[in-house]
Amino acid sequence: MTPATQAREARDAVRTMAGLPHAQRARALRAMAEALEARASEILAANTEDVAAVSARVAAGEITEATAARLPLTESKLAVLATGLRTLAAAPDPVGKVLRRTRLADGLVLRQVTSPLGVLLVIFEARPDALPQIAGLALASGNAVLLKGGREASASNAVLHRVLREAMAPDLPVGALQLVDSREAVTDLLAMDDLVDLVIPRGGNALVRHVQASTRIPVLGHADGVCHVYVDADADPAMAARIVVDAKTDYPAACNAMETLLVHRSWAADGRMGDLLAALDGVALHAPAEQAESLGLPVAPALHHEYGDLACTVAVVDDVDAAIAWIHAHGSGHTEAVVTDSSEVAARFLDRVDAACVFHNASTRFADGYRFGLGAEVGISTSRLHARGPVGMDGLLTTRWLLEGAGQTVADTKDGTVTLAPEALPTHPG
DSSP states (O other), X not given: OOHHHHHHHHHHHHHHHTTSOHHHHHHHHHHHHHHHHHTHHHHHHHHHHHHHHHHHXXXXXXXXXXXXXXXXXXXXXXXXXXXXXXXXXXXXXXXXXXXXEEEEETTEEEEEEEEEOOEEEEEEOSOTTHHHHHHHHHHHTTXXXXXXXXXXXXXXXXXXXXXXXXXXXXXXXXXXXXXXXXXXXXXXXXXXXXXXXXXXXXXXXXXXXXXXXXOSSOBOSOSOOOEEEEEOTTOOHHHHHHHHHHHHHSOTTSTXXXXXXXXXXHHHHHSHHHHHHHHSTTOEXXXXXXXXXXXXXXXXXXXXXXXXXXXXXXXXXXXXXXXHHHHHHHOOSSEEEEEOSOHHHHHHHHHHOOSSEEEESSOGGGOSTTTTTSSOOSEEEOOSSSOOEEEOGGGGEEEEEEEEOSSOOHHHHHHTSSOOOOEEEOSSOO
């Protein structure tokens, strides 16, 4: 099937789903969840093939350990994915929700309602678990999706796609869930701004930059994840150590992992900093050039640097304002955290840091659609337009305006037959 045919089928599927009840979409999602669990052995067998092939490429130096770490699936992972799909199925219908209702004139009522964005093209790298998450979010919100996964996970993605399409087929048009099989097909699709409504690249800086430079279609995503944790003067040492260790070591390859640790100057002066850094056992520590000698650490590759591994930059700052200035100068607008017992410092940090996610006394690793209670996420956006942060169902919606009248015309408003006097009404009559 050509990319153009896939895109047209996706467009047709969106229009078909527009007339389907929420219960039908929910039933398809539940069937997809059951299929993931019932056919786990089939899915895991394909994943084992991918893992073996990637292991050989890691040994040959062709692929990094960080990339390989994203690839494996397990029964527990499939169970979590199934739970996410069931959560989406149980959620209220996001489509057709009335956001605003206005009486423009007697007998003339206007509603603003939520509506699917349309056809999504989602490009993701070696994370096959992303496929069911993205599929679920797209279908739950009434969208169609064209999926292009990394070739490292080609066998896993093919089986997952087949399993999910077969499960949804009785209730939803299968054209709403399509797998794109080559980079050349992606290139073709990026030129189809008449058929594809939004591109979501999930991957590294190079992928996102390439997509942004290759299409006129709106792009939603983030180029990199240079996340900071600032440990304030009034931070509890034990809490600070727990948060910093979790933010860096729980999943170092994740985009929400800590890449820079900022520490208040008082910690360096009174010896607490030594204990904090000792907690990061096994993590390669670096420092800014001007602080490397005093901290006894090698110079960081750059101050805006995403390690994606067990490594991070450590820097000493004077106070919360200096930490905020550092974050704005060297961060990526993804996720930033402050550890402090001072409510004043916390409020200042939360109010002033310009990022998609800003946390107080919590690990940056919480920046995730599943942990936010969204069921899953289609990606994380650092854009200031449309959705920002973990993008769940609400981020895949736009709005439409529905006007119901009784024969009024604009000419009537000009000759005085109809008087426009907008009046806000309850979103739901009754």
